[in-house]
Structure formats: structure tokens, C-alpha cells
Amino acid sequence: MDSIAPPLDDLRWQAVLGRDAAPACGDFLYAVTTQGVFCRPGCPARPPLRRNTRFFACIATAEAAGFRACKRCDPKGERAALHRDAVAAACALIEASETIPSLATLAARAGYARHHFLRMFREVTGVTPRSFAESVRGRRLQSALAGGARVADAVAEAGFGSESRVYGRPALGMTPGAARRGARGEVISIARAESVMGPLLVGATARGVCFIGFAEPFDALEGDLRRRFPHATLQEDPALAETVAAIAAHLREPAAALHLPLDIRGTAFQRRVWEALQAIPSGETRSYAGLAAQMGAPAATRAVARACAQNPLAPIIPCHRVVAKDGNLTGYRWGLAAKKRLLAGEGVDRVRSAEAVTPER
Known part of the structure; x- marks a missing residue:
């Protein structure tokens, strides 16, 4: 006899207990009658008692029933929008400043404590304010060099204190002289x-x-x-x-380890993503959202996907180990057949090709 599927509310309750932010039973909200709030199933608050829980399909019906949005999981996204605006303003300040603003200055301008602002900035952008500022200086330097400026002038215009800082920590993946020549000679x-x-x-x-x-x-x-x-x-x-x-x-035989010297060139965020990819064990997969959360930047899922698409060193940097949230294969620069074969070679045989695929590039 075929087994009877559990009722929808039972599946939802299990998702609440498991704090499953992406439940297989579909999107929903749950309300706590004793507190008068509604939450997403991934809310970090302690789960309520089952008898005090109601389920809703959308925000409108939960509010119509008299419940207000939880301040912890922010189901309406209002707090997230405020955070994005504050971070966007901080990024604009960094872009407009000749020198790198301090974390204290950025946090005070945004109206948050330093540790809270730092966490918020990383969640939205995927990098620290310092890394973002270093990328801005790198772009300025590259632009000045491409325009034919002398190395010393370009370094000063970009906000670097001295040429030694550029040579000590190359912002371009090459020396400033090579960048000025458009990489000619390399x-x-x-x-x-x-x-x-x-x-x-x-x-x-x-x-x-x-x-x-x-x-x-x-x-x-x-x-x-x-x-x-x-x-x-x-x-x-x-x-x-x-x-x-x-x-x-x-x-x-992709299951075998491969260790080669690499010349990895990319932005600070791309490098973080590529390092996170290299940390995924052979035979395992991650979703783009899961990888972003693992990096401490849950709001940067799309940026993570772009960095995977721009990976120049597949399969050594194993972007093939990142799949859709539902386990489907998504676009891969070298083709879905290659991605499936690489995963199968690592013992991953439960992923399936998506019917509609958006290429990574």
C-alpha cells in the first residue's frame, strides 16, 4: 500500500523545528499567537509550542490576522533594505574619499556600532570595508596606468602611500609597470x-x-x-x-587531488569565493546561497554566482561543486555535460540537469 503523505502543516512544522530557510514544502510564514508576531521558517528565535503556532501563505494574510513582523528574521525585508541603503552610502563615501575612511568613521556615519556595521557590510557586499576600499584603490590605479600616467603619479592618485605598498601587495596581479604597458611584455x-x-x-x-x-x-x-x-x-x-x-x-579522474602552483588574479571578493570553492570537499556540493552564507555574506548570492562564472581555473578551483538549491545543475562555463561528468567522477550522482539553464557567462 502506498504511504500517505503528511499534511502540509505537519511539513511546515518540521521546517520550523529545523529552522529550514528553504523548505521543500514551499514558502510560508508561521505566527506565534502568544507573541503576536509572524516569522520565516528559518527564524533564529526559539521555536514556539505547536499549539501556539499558525501558518500563513503570505505576509498580507498574516497581517490581516493581526500579527506583526518579527524583528529578528525580518520577514518583510524592511531591516535588510535599511542595511543595504546604509552600506550603499558607505561604499559611496569610500569611492569619493582620497584615503581609506576608518571603520569607526563609516560606522558612525551609518549610525551603527563598529562590530555591527562590519558584520552588516560583509553580509551585503561579501567583503570587509577595508577590502572594498583596496579594490577601489586598485581600480583607480589600473585606470590611471591605462591612461598613460607615470607609475609614481598613478600610485599617488590612487591613494597608495608609496610605490612599495603596491609592489609589496600587488593590486593588479602584476607590477604597476606591466599594468601601465597593458600587460605588454608579460x-x-x-x-x-x-x-x-x-x-x-x-x-x-x-x-x-x-x-x-x-x-x-x-x-x-x-x-x-x-x-x-x-x-x-x-x-x-x-x-x-x-x-x-x-x-x-x-x-x-576528478576524485584524485591535484596540487599545482597557481597564478590567481581577481578582485578581493572573487578571491574569497574561489578560496571558499577550494574548501568544498571532493564529492560534496553546495548551493550558491549556501556558499554565500558559509562565507558570511548571505545577501551576496548573485555576486557569488558571478565569481563562480569568472573562475579561470576550473576544475582546480571547483566551481562545478556548486549547484542550484534544489540540487539541479545550473550553467557551467564548460558545459553541463562536463559539470555532470566531473561530479560523477567525485561520486556525486544525484544531481540532475535543469530544464532551463542560464549560462554562467
């Missing part, structure tokens, strides 16, 4: 091979592997590499053959 060694995923192209600088592309014709892969490094010189390098063979072997 040499990227390349090597090609066939793999189980089709054509494989690998690019490397003196610091390490900077690009991995596969599953497309070699001309398309080389075009992708040139778009990333438009003024660099590409040269075939037989010495890269061993590295390419190791990557091809990893594509064939």
Missing part, C-alpha cells in the same frame, strides 16, 4: 592536449597556472585566454607538457 606559456572533456588548453606564467580551458575547439579556448590577457605574449612551451598531462588526468 609572457604566458601555453600547451594543448586532448582529454576526456575534449580539447584542453593550459596557460601559465612564471608564478603558476593562470588559465585552464576545455571542451571547446582550441581556437575558442585561445580566444578566451587572449580576452583575459589581451596584451600578453602567448607562446607554446613544451616544458608545460607535464602540467597539462596532470590536468588531463584530473579531468579523467
